[in-house]
Amino acid sequence: MADCVRLRYVIDGENFTSAGEASVKVKRSLRQMGFSPEVIRKVSVAMYEGEINMVIHARGGVATVDVYEDRIVIVLEDEGPGIPDIPLAMQAGYSTAPDNIRSLGFGAGMGLPNMKKYTDDMKIESVVGKGTTITMTVNV
Amino acid sequence: MKISEIASLLNAEVLCGNGELDREVKSACGCDMMSDVLAFVKEQAVLITGLCNPQVVRTAQMMDMVCIVFVRGKRPPKEVVELAEKADIVVLATNERMYVACGMLYQSGLSGGGVVNG
Numbered sequence: 001m002a003d004c005v006r007l008r009y010v011i012d013g014e015n016f017t018s019a020g021e022a023s024v025k026v027k028r029s030l031r032q033m034g035f036s037p038e039v040i041r042k043v044s045v046a047m048y049e050g051e052i053n054m055v056i057h058a059r060g061g062v063a064t065v066d067v068y069e070d071r072i073v074i075v076l077e078d079e080g081p082g083i084p085d086i087p088l089a090m091q092a093g094y095s096t097a098p099d100n101i102r103s104l105g106f107g108a109g110m111g112l113p114n115m116k117k118y119t120d121d122m123k124i125e126s127v128v129g130k131g132t133t134i135t136m137t138v139n140v
Numbered sequence: 141m142k143i144s145e146i147a148s149l150l151n152a153e154v155l156c157g158n159g160e161l162d163r164e165v166k167s168a169c170g171c172d173m174m175s176d177v178l179a180f181v182k183e184q185a186v187l188i189t190g191l192c193n194p195q196v197v198r199t200a201q202m203m204d205m206v207c208i209v210f211v212r213g214k215r216p217p218k219e220v221v222e223l224a225e226k227a228d229i230v231v232l233a234t235n236e237r238m239y240v241a242c243g244m245l246y247q248s249g250l251s252g253g254g255v256v257n258g
Contacts, residue, residue, distance in 0.1 A: 108173045
């Protein structure tokens with residue numbers, strides 16, 4: 001197995017304004033490492049949507065990005081309310097975001113579908129009342 | 141279409157990126173829902189929006205967009221413009237409404253761009 005570079009970020013759940021800063025940093029790091037624009041875009045969009053979700057629903061969390069030569073693995077962990085019905089949450093347009101989030105340009109029920117769309121593999125593990133872990137892989 | 145042409149068609153004020161108005165834009169997206177912007181990849185695109193928060197800039201950044209046009213006479217807060225400047229994104233502001241701004245650019249040859257999945 002090739003060497004792995006690990007990037008780790010604490011996502012501040014109190015601050016919608018700063019949501020996405022970690023994704024911007026990941027994007028910059030991947031660019032420095034020389035990945036193609038397409039791979040970088042996939043990783044950064046998927047992570048950005050995840051970051052927004054963690055801020056909206058879970059009071060923040062931790063994002064870990066493991067960069068391998070042939071793939072990039074993003075793990076988003078939170079201790080939020082959990083997702084009771086994952087297939088329902090995955091439906092495009094289904095949203096439980098509060099109205100004030102919609103006025104900020106999110107909460108259209110496209111976050112999880114977008115994350116799935118931009119990644120080659122996505123796993124959601126969630127326990128109601130405990131939290132959610134989403135693991136996404138983008139092949140290089 | 142050059143960003144300078146967009147600015148002149150929409151009679152827009154340049155809020156940052158004055159030195160980059162020669163950059164070429166190939167497609168456009170008019171949207172206030174950022175997740176919808178994130179759903180479709182476009183080439184060298186301009187984002188036309190009425191939403192004025194920092195997430196607009198981050199969304200544009202994630203999608204490698206080169207320009208943001210704020211419509212309906214909205215002026216984004218200073219920190220939003222600064223964020224865009226740092227991200228090398230040109231920011232324009234026009235008094236035109238969304239529908240009219242999009243229509244004017246489309247009529248002048250700026251297409252919606254091909255939709256590329258992922």
